[in-house]
Amino acid sequence: MTIRRLSVYTRCLLQLEEDGVKTVSSQELAERFNLNSAQVRKDLAYFGEFGVRGIGYYVSGLKAELQKILGLHREWPVALVGFGNLGSALFHYKGFARQGFRISAIFDDDPAKCNREVNGVPVLPARELGREVKARGIQIGIVAVPAESAQAVTDQLAAAGIKAILNFAPVRIRAPRDIRLKDVDLSIELETLSFYLAKSAR
Amino acid sequence: MTIRRLSVYTRCLLQLEEDGVKTVSSQELAERFNLNSAQVRKDLAYFGEFGVRGIGYYVSGLKAELQKILGLHREWPVALVGFGNLGSALFHYKGFARQGFRISAIFDDDPAKCNREVNGVPVLPARELGREVKARGIQIGIVAVPAESAQAVTDQLAAAGIKAILNFAPVRIRAPRDIRLKDVDLSIELETLSFYLAKSAR
Numbered sequence: 001m002t003i004r005r006l007s008v009y010t011r012c013l014l015q016l017e018e019d020g021v022k023t024v025s026s027q028e029l030a031e032r033f034n035l036n037s038a039q040v041r042k043d044l045a046y047f048g049e050f051g052v053r054g055i056g057y058y059v060s061g062l063k064a065e066l067q068k069i070l071g072l073h074r075e076w077p078v079a080l081v082g083f084g085n086l087g088s089a090l091f092h093y094k095g096f097a098r099q100g101f102r103i104s105a106i107f108d109d110d111p112a113k114c115n116r117e118v119n120g121v122p123v124l125p126a127r128e129l130g131r132e133v134k135a136r137g138i139q140i141g142i143v144a145v146p147a148e149s150a151q152a153v154t155d156q157l158a159a160a161g162i163k164a165i166l167n168f169a170p171v172r173i174r175a176p177r178d179i180r181l182k183d184v185d186l187s188i189e190l191e192t193l194s195f196y197l198a199k200s201a202r
Numbered sequence: 203m204t205i206r207r208l209s210v211y212t213r214c215l216l217q218l219e220e221d222g223v224k225t226v227s228s229q230e231l232a233e234r235f236n237l238n239s240a241q242v243r244k245d246l247a248y249f250g251e252f253g254v255r256g257i258g259y260y261v262s263g264l265k266a267e268l269q270k271i272l273g274l275h276r277e278w279p280v281a282l283v284g285f286g287n288l289g290s291a292l293f294h295y296k297g298f299a300r301q302g303f304r305i306s307a308i309f310d311d312d313p314a315k316c317n318r319e320v321n322g323v324p325v326l327p328a329r330e331l332g333r334e335v336k337a338r339g340i341q342i343g344i345v346a347v348p349a350e351s352a353q354a355v356t357d358q359l360a361a362a363g364i365k366a367i368l369n370f371a372p373v374r375i376r377a378p379r380d381i382r383l384k385d386v387d388l389s390i391e392l393e394t395l396s397f398y399l400a401k402s403a404r
Contacts, residue, residue: 003393003394003397004390004394006393006397007387007389007390007393007394008390010393011387015374033374068400069397069400070393070396070397070400071393071396071397071399071400071401071403072393072396074400076392076396076399078392084291085287085288085290085291085294086287086291086295088287088291089286089287089288089290089291090388092287093288093372093388093389094349094372095372095387095388095389096388096389096392098372098389099389099392099393100396101389101392101396139399140392140395140396140399142392147296163399163402164395164396164398164399165395166391166392166395170295170296170297170300172217172235180394180395180398180399182391182394182395184388184391185209185213185297186292186295186297186298186386187209187295187297187298187300187301187303188206188209188210189368189384189386190278190280190298190301190303190342190344190368191205191208191209191272191273191274191301192205192206192209192382192384193342193366193367193368193382193384194272194273194274194278194302194303194342194366195205195208195271195272195273196366196382197273197278197341197342197365197366197382198270198271198272198273198276199273200365
C-alpha cells in the first residue's frame with residue numbers, strides 16, 4: 001500500500017470523526033470520499049482488528065492506528081528555510097499543524113526579515129541554521145527558497161543533521177543518502193488536469 | 203501507467219535534452235533520476251516506436267510524445283483565484299509556465315489588490331470572474347483562497363464554464379461531475395517523510 005493512500009484514509013477518518021461517525025464500512029468510505037472501493041477494501045483489510053463483521057471499522061481506532069504508522073501520533077518540529085511568498089504561504093498553511101507538523105523556526109538570508117517573531121515563531125538569519133536546528137532537535141526541513149539557492153540550503157540542512165527534507169524549489173537537488181528527500185512539483189498536479197482536457201478534445 | 207509517472211518522465215527527458223543527451227536507455231534514465239528501473243522499463247515499453255534496439259530511446263522524440271499525451275504541446279490559459287501569500291507564490295512559481303500553464307487572469311475579493319497588473323497579468327475583482335473566464339477562453343482554474351471561501355469560488359468557476367480545478371485550500375470542495383477537480387494537500391508530502399522517520403525510530 002502506498003504511504004500516500006494511508007494519508008488519504010487518515011484524512012477521511014478524521015473528517016468522519018469530526019462529523020460524529022463511529023463506524024464506517026470500506027464501501028461507505030469509498031462512496032463518501034470518491035475513492036476506488038475495491039482498493040479501499042483491499043487496503044483496509046490489513047487492519048482487520050479494527051473491523052466489526054457486517055458493520056465496518058471503528059473510525060477512531062483505525063484513525064489512531066494509521067496516524068501511528070504515519071508518525072502522526074507525535075509532534076514534529078520543522079525548520080522552514082525561505083520566507084518569501086511561498087515560505088509565508090506554507091507557514092500559514094493550516095494543513096501542516098493539523099497533522100502535527102509544527103514550524104518551530106524560520107530562516108531567511110534577508111536581514112530585513114530576520115530577528116523578529118511571526119505568531120511566536122522566530123525568523124532567524126540563515127547562518128544560524130546549524131546551531132538552531134541542533135538546539136531545537138529539528139529533524140524535518142522545508143526548502144522554500146528560489147531554485148538557485150536550493151542546493152546550498154540543502155547542504156546546510158544536511159550539515160545541521162536534518163533527517164528529512166521537503167523541497168518546493170522547482171529544481172532537482174541532491175542530499176546525502178541517509179536523508180529522505182522529497183521534491184514537490186506543483187505543476188505535476190496541473191498536468192493531471194491538462195491530460196484529461198487534452199483527451200476530451202481529441 | 204499513472205499520469206503522474208508520465209509527468210515525471212517528461213521532466214527527466216526535458217532535463218536530458220537541456221544537457222544535450224540524444225538517446226537514453228530505461229536503465230540510464232532510472233539510475234540518473236533515482237527511479238524504479240523495472241517500472242521505467244515497463245512503462246516506456248509502450249513507446250517502443252521511439253526506441254532503438256540496444257541503444258534506448260530518442261530523448262526528443264519520446265519527450266514530445268509524452269508532452270502531447272499530457273496536453274503540454276499547447277499553452278493553457280489559467281485563472282488564479284486568491285492573491286494572498288499562496289496565490290502570489292503560485293503566480294511566481296516558475297514550474298507552471300515551463301509546462302505551458304500561463305496564468306492569464308488573477309481574481310481577488312480585496313479591492314486594494316485589484317485593478318492593476320502584475321507582470322502584465324490583470325488582477326481583477328472576483329465579481330468579474332464569470333465574464334473574464336469566458337472572454338479569455340480559460341478552462342483551468344486554481345483555487346488559492348482560504349478554506350472558508352473555497353466552495354463559493356468553486357461554484358463561481360463552475361458557473362463560468364471552467365473545465366478543471368486545482369484546489370489548494372485545505373478543505374474538501376465539491377464540483378459538478380463534468381468538472382475535473384484535483385485537491386492538492388501539501389501536508390501529505392510531509393507525511394511520507396514522517397512515516398520514514400517514525401519507522402527508523404521504531
